[in-house]
Amino acid sequence: MYSTPSWYGVHMTVTRGDTRRRAQVLAAALTVFATFGYRKTSMDAVAQAADISRPGLYFLFSGKEELFRETMRQALDEALGDARTALAAPGADLNARLVAALDAHLGRYVGTHINEGVDDLLEHGTAQLQNMYDDYRGAFLDALTEAVATSGRPTAGVTPRQIAEVLHAAAEGWKHRVADRPAFVDKLTMAVGVALRP
Numbered sequence: 001m002y003s004t005p006s007w008y009g010v011h012m013t014v015t016r017g018d019t020r021r022r023a024q025v026l027a028a029a030l031t032v033f034a035t036f037g038y039r040k041t042s043m044d045a046v047a048q049a050a051d052i053s054r055p056g057l058y059f060l061f062s063g064k065e066e067l068f069r070e071t072m073r074q075a076l077d078e079a080l081g082d083a084r085t086a087l088a089a090p091g092a093d094l095n096a097r098l099v100a101a102l103d104a105h106l107g108r109y110v111g112t113h114i115n116e117g118v119d120d121l122l123e124h125g126t127a128q129l130q131n132m133y134d135d136y137r138g139a140f141l142d143a144l145t146e147a148v149a150t151s152g153r154p155t156a157g158v159t160p161r162q163i164a165e166v167l168h169a170a171a172e173g174w175k176h177r178v179a180d181r182p183a184f185v186d187k188l189t190m191a192v193g194v195a196l197r198p
Contacts, residue, residue: 022060022070025050029071034109034117038068038128068128072121076136079105083140087147094151095196098144098167099188103181105140106171107188111180119176141168154198163195 028050033041043064047057061067086100109115122133144164148155155163170191171184178184 018060021052023074025052025057025060026067026071026074029067030075030118031114033068033071033121034114037117038064038121041068043067065128068121069132072129073132075118076132079108080136080140080143082108084143087143094147094153095189095192097147098192098196099185101144101147102167102171102188102192103185106168106175107181107184110175110178110184115175137168141165144168148196153196155196156198167191167195 025046029041029046032046032049036045041064043057044054046067047054050057052060057067061070082104083101086104087097089097089100092100109118122129141161141164144167145160148160148163167188171188174187174191175184178187
């Protein structure tokens with residue numbers, strides 16, 4: 001057993017088995033929340049999707065608001081972790097690392113039935129999420145900025161932060177306009193090539 005921290009000071013003691021089960025429940029909850037939205041999602045629906053009893057779900061989460069926060073935290077943790085891994089890829093050039101990071105952070109649901117739903121949750125779940133999304137977005141922009149700044153590549157009179165912000169905005173826009181993830185990666189490749197043109 002060990003104590004696991006969560007956002008905004010909520011702590012609970014869980015076993016290793018509970019941690020694994022908790023991660024499975026959060027993955028199922030993301031699909032349910034993205035499909036039905038926060039208001040229309042019930043704990044019963046999440047319990048059914050996660051193949052867990054309602055009491056079992058309440059053992060892991062005190063209620064829907066905590067479940068929602070933890071669901072989004074896990075999704076954002078995974079996205080940011082994958083993006084940082086992509087940016088640190090040994091042997092890959094800067095363009096490839098930036099494309100991979102943008103895809104890992106913003107493209108993971110492109111072409112899936114939950115793509116729009118996840119975005120709606122992040123944009124309209126501010127009362128439940130407070131500053132969580134902004135904090136993760138800032139951390140991602142910091143990681144992109146650092147990758148550009150430490151690359152030694154000339155940036156044609158713009159700052160590494162400006163490049164990071166433009167690439168992030170382009171990726172945010174395209175993820176709603178392309179049919180699938182390969183098309184999204186093609187757009188990212190073009191955007192990074194333009195932004196880093198000497």
